[in-house]
Amino acid sequence: MNDSEHGERAEKGGLSSVAYEAIMRMILARELSGGDIIQERRLADELDMSRTPVREALRRLEAEGWLVRLNARTIGVKKIAINEYVAALQVRELLEPEAASLAATKFGTPMINEWAKKLDAIRYSKQAGLKQQWEFDQTLHMGIAQATGNEVLFKIISELRKTTQIFENQTLPARSFPGYDAHLAIIEAIVTGDSDKARQAMQLHLRETRKNIFEAI
Incomplete structure (x- = not known):
């Protein structure tokens, strides 16, 4: 394989990864929900890409189980069963409090100190919509795991959150930003380096x- 072919392959791989992240984000942000049919051409147009990297991204998402084949020509977003949701939520309840506790030992990092400012900006912004609210929730939970x-641990929490988010998207109507006080309590405990309080808050x-979700369904 010559240098030109290597370059083309690397570029395609890069575009495929970009497409993968974009489509996964669309699934998690309610732009695509459980049961929705995937239209390759429309996605390529929306992402301003050729169909090749989009097709490769869809194959990867299918291999990982986030997309399912409905017939020879059609794939759709996987519907998460309630037993899968409950199992994922139970493991999140075991892991994420410990992640918050560990993150509190890294309280000096700039990323952590910015969370409270971002939360306030969303709370008081008249322009912040559901997408911005979800993005903050995702940033906070995954930021804690990363910290x-x-x-x-980061990878496991990421996969568990995908499962619970897809279920909630396919089951519940869009709603305004939940848990401001709960998020703030988590942030304040981490920012002050209080591991026990961070664990309890999470x-x-x-x-x-979990209580709110089961009351809603």
Whole structure:
């Protein structure tokens, strides 16, 4: 394989990764929901890409189980069953409080100190919509996982959150930003380096989330 072919392959791989991240984000942000049919051409147009990297991204998402084949020509976003949701939420309740506790030991990092400012900006902004609210929630939870410095823990929490988010998207109507006080309690505990309080705040937040979800369904 010559240098030109290597370059083309690397570029395609890069575009495929960009397409993968974009489509996964669309699934998690309610732009695509459980059961929706995937239209390759429309996605390529929306992402301003050729169909080749989009097709490769869809194959990867299918291989990972986030997309399912409905027939020989059609794929759709996987519908998450309630037993899968409950199992994922139970594991999140075990792991994320410990992640918050570990993150509190890294309280000096700039990323952590910015969370409270971002939360306030969303709370008081008249322009912040559901997408911005979800993006903050995702940034906070995954930021806490990343702040632990444990890459395995980060990956596990990421996959668990995908499962719970897709279920909630396919089951519940869009709603305004939940849990401002709970998020703030988590942030304040981490910012002050209080590991025990960070663990307790995350436990309370996830239990309240579970309670609210099951009341809604």
